[in-house]
Every structure is written in structure tokens, then in C-alpha cells.
Amino acid sequence: MTDHRKRAEPASQADENHEYQMIGEFDLPGEPGNDRLAMEKVAQVLAPLRLEKQRLDRLKTAVAEATLNALEHGSRYQHEVPVTIRVRVSQKRIAVEVTNFGDTDIPLDPELPDLEAKMAGEQKPRGWGFFLIQHLVDEVHITNQPARHTIELFVNRQS
């Protein structure tokens, strides 16, 4: 198992004293467009928490991008290879896990996207997904296990 921790600040230590409670779990088939559906379903699950709009919008986009990556590179848009999403909350944080059970060696935009390089044809136009995730949530964990790849997004409930 490999565990790559992006933004490896000890934020998770703050969570060690807080029990997470599962408030939602669902599977989505490997179909185009389900990145948006994942985003909307997570927003529905989180609605009772009344997050501030900016925080929720950022998390929604991060969830959509994590799901898009899982759909494209994990399930490869095979209907029968689902993406599983779990939403957990503690007193201070929200954690959204996006797991796929297809290919586990998912590329995560290896080069830092640079608009000028893209416009000069030195980088492909796409490749913004993981960059956005990193900038829109407070912490990201990635776990690869045999036949299972998980990206976990953490946001603080309040600033």
C-alpha cells in the first residue's frame, strides 16, 4: 500500500481526537457525467451542515474532479466498474472519500499545469484536475491498494 499525503501538514493530527461519523455512502456507475452527479449528491448529504457557500462550492468542485479522475482512469467509463463515495464528518472537518476499483495506478496530472506553457503547446490543454483539488480543499490523502484507489478530501467546517 502506498500512501501519498499531499500538503503533509499535521492537520490530520488535529482530527485524531475527533470521531468521524459516516453520514453518506453511495456508488455511481462508471458513466460520463457522473462527476457532476457525485458533486450534487455530496452537496445533498452535506446540506444539513449549512456550510458557507464558498467552502461548499470548493468542495463540490474537488469532489467532481476526484470523481472525474476515477471515472476516466479507474473505471475507464465501464458501467459495471463503479466509483464509491463516502462522506464523513467530525466536529471540525468533513472528509469525502472517492474510491474506484478499476486500475489503481491513476495518473494525477504529473506536471504542474501552466497556462502559458499550454498556450505555447508545451503542455496539453487539459490536466487541471489535481491542481484544482489541491487548491480547493484543506488536505488530500491518496491511498493505492491492490484493485482499489482512494482519494480523500478534507475540508475544515469553519475557517
Added chain:
Amino acid sequence: MTATFTVQPHGTQTGVIFVHGDLTGAAEADLMQAFSQAVDAGAKNLVLDFSDMPFMNSTGIGLLVTLLVRANRTGIRLAACGLSTHYREIFMLTRLEEAFQIFSNVEEALAAA
């Protein structure tokens, strides 16, 4: 719903492309067709109105990069308006806000064109 596009000329050198729906990579052919339609009509300045765009993912951002490349090659100036606060932040993070002139609404954009 994948975005559809409406092209509206303003004067002889300006056009507005209204984005209706979700901007993702699936909209590539339609967006490029809208761009060509506006340029063929004589537009040198193009305004993209995002006020009816509820969702854009990273493939949609890639599409805007492709559009920027085409616009640069053909000497077209691009502007954007109607972005929500969230997508304005996405434009800032990706630095698209440096490549597009940004306006609050289409009236402001047209006044500056």
C-alpha cells in the same frame, strides 16, 4: 446538460457567445463551431457570457485553453463575463483571468469592446 452556444453579433467587430449549460470537454465541437461562426461574421473581439453556466469541470477549462490558442492564432481578443464567484476563483487559480478580459456582465464587456 452539456452546454449549447448562441452566437450574437454586436456591430461589425464584436460577437458574444452565450454559454447555456455545463461546460465540459463534451462541448468541444459545438464551442469551436460557435467560435468559427463568430469569426466568420467578422468578430475581432469575442465575449463569452457564462451567466447561464451552472457547472464547469477541468475538461471544460481545457476547452477554454484550446479556445485561447485558436483566438491567439487568429488575432481575436477574448473576454469573459457572467462568471459566478466560484468560477471567478477558478479563473484566478488557473490564471485564465490573465488571458481573458473579465467583466461582470455582457453590457460592461460590450461597452469596453
